Amino acid sequence: MLRERHDQDTRRVSTSETDGCPECSGSVIEHEASGERACEDCGLVVAEDAIDPGPEWRSFDSSEDRSRVGAPVTNRLHDKGLSTNIGWKNEDASGRQLSSRQRRKLERLRTWNERYKHRTATDRSLKHALGEIERMGSALGLPDHVRETAGVIHRRAQEADVLLGRAIEAVATASLYSATRQARLPRSLSEFTQVSRVGKLRIQRAYRQVSNELGLEDPIGDPKSYVRRYASDLDLAEDIEHIANDLLQVAVEQNRHSGKRPAALAAGAVYAAGRLANEAITQADVSDAADVSILTVRNRYMELLAAKEEGTE
DNA sequence: ATGGTTTTTACTGCGTC
């Protein structure tokens, strides 16, 4: 018994943006979570890492005015770039020098403005963390949008009191790690260890807690996110993809998946699905596509079928 | 460091085309 396809995580993209599927000229839908665009009919993945088609800048208040005036709000600055800045020059708007009285007044204003900006301890630590995220992000060559999400994650972590007695840098690193995974850019934890100032263990702990606390999905750890790609690589029909996802669903519900490599589970599911659908695909094919050994494909696929048997009884 | 898992490598026999 197959369950209906979950449609809430895909959305149709307007035809003006796409030319339809190159294979079968079916309509192309976008997978929201992964950013992949795939054909609705044949499952061919048209483009991965699609550019977000949404509006680039939002309006700053609820008004309709979207005039592009001023800098965009960014989560990469601790105050989102919205605080007041006072120039350092001692001149007025038209460039005239100021009187000494006005100059002293301006000095005071600057002082207080700076104090206000970094007033609270949380602001200061956030600033620190965002600095670290920037530093590590550029050291690892991660794209801007990843650093941006890392900033958001860190901010949320801070609001959820994850920091308590933890090195800020550990949480910052964890946030960045999490953001890169969200963006499906698999970087190993050890790469982060090399640029971070804290040890692997602390980062791991922080990562666990952050993702638990914030309920973040881990797209890399989710076997289903691999299915589409493998199925596409192997030129498999869409219903096979569905069967594979269904098998994974059952296995996850029975907790048969913990500890197993997600990619391996996905590979097993794809093979099992192919077999159930009488598709001519070999274990070696799947093993190749998924970069998992043949034996592992075998073990996973048999487990999945066993889980399905138990589930239906 | 250690112990428990999973994954990989290597080698096997069986059936089919």
Place this chain on the structure above:
DNA sequence: GACGCGGTAAAAACCAT
């Protein structure tokens, strides 16, 4: 015989403690 498949044994890699 070549190929796909299922199994075992042992080493390697991984992860949590």
